[in-house]
Amino acid sequence: MNDAAQTTPLKDVAYIRAGHPFRGAVEVFANGSVAVVQMKDILPTGQIDWSSTVCTELIGRKDPDWLKQGDLLFISRGSRYHAAYVDLPPPFAVCGAHLFHLTVRDPGVVLPAFLAWQIGQQPVQRQLQQAASGSHQLSVAKPALEALEITIPPMKTQRLLVDLADMALSEKTLLTALIRNREQELDALANALASGHPLNFS
The missing domain is CATH 1.20.5 (Single alpha-helices involved in coiled-coils or other helix-helix interfaces)
Known part of the structure; x- marks a missing residue:
C-alpha cells in the first residue's frame, strides 16, 4: 500500500459474521464454560465489560466462531452503531445474535483498534445512519455493513x-x-x- 489513504468497502478489510444463533434467550449456567457478550456488555467507550457477561454451555457439532484477541464486535441496533475492540477475551467466548463479529483480514494493513476507532467517528457514523432501516427499531443489515466505506491511511x-x-x-x-x-x-x-x-x- 502506498503512502496515500485509500478507501475500500469494509468487506474487503474484515470478515463479517453474524453473532451466535442462540434459540431464544441465552440459557445461563453459573459455572458455564462459555462467556456470551451481548449489547448490554459493551460500554459507551467501546470496551467490553467481561465481568457483566453471562456464562452458558453450547451444544452442537459445529465449532462456534470464538472471539479472539483483536476481533471487533459491531452493535447493529440503536442510535449509535459503534464497534467494540475485543481485548483479553476468556478462552471460550461468543457474541449474541444482535452483534456482528468482525475479524480484520490483514492486521499488517489495517490495525483492528484503528478500524474500531474509525467506525465510531462522524464520517462513518453518517454512513451508518443513512443505511439504517426498520419500522420499530433502526438497525444496520449485513449488506449495508459490508458496503461501508473505510479510509485506510x-x-x-x-x-x-x-x-x-x-x-x-x-x-x-x-x-x-x-x-x-x-x-x-x-x-x-x-x-x-x-x-x-x-x-x-x-
Whole structure:
C-alpha cells in the first residue's frame, strides 16, 4: 500500500459474521464454560465489560466462531452503531445474535483498534445512519455493513490515531472520576447543611 489513504468497502478489510444463533434467550449456567457478550456488555467507550457477561454451555457439532484477541464486535441496533475492540477475551467466548463479529483480514494493513476507532467517528457514523432501516427499531443489515466505506491511511498514521484515541479515553476516564468525586463531596455538604451538622470543607 502506498503512502496515500485509500478507501475500500469494509468487506474487503474484515470478515463479517453474524453473532451466535442462540434459540431464544441465552440459557445461563453459573459455572458455564462459555462467556456470551451481548449489547448490554459493551460500554459507551467501546470496551467490553467481561465481568457483566453471562456464562452458558453450547451444544452442537459445529465449532462456534470464538472471539479472539483483536476481533471487533459491531452493535447493529440503536442510535449509535459503534464497534467494540475485543481485548483479553476468556478462552471460550461468543457474541449474541444482535452483534456482528468482525475479524480484520490483514492486521499488517489495517490495525483492528484503528478500524474500531474509525467506525465510531462522524464520517462513518453518517454512513451508518443513512443505511439504517426498520419500522420499530433502526438497525444496520449485513449488506449495508459490508458496503461501508473505510479510509485506510498508512500504518504509521493508524498507530498515531490509535494512540491519540487511547490518550483521550484515559483523560476522559480521569476527568469523569474527578467530577464524580466532586459531586459526592457536594452531596455530603448538602446533607450536612440540611441536618444542621458542621460543614467540613477540607
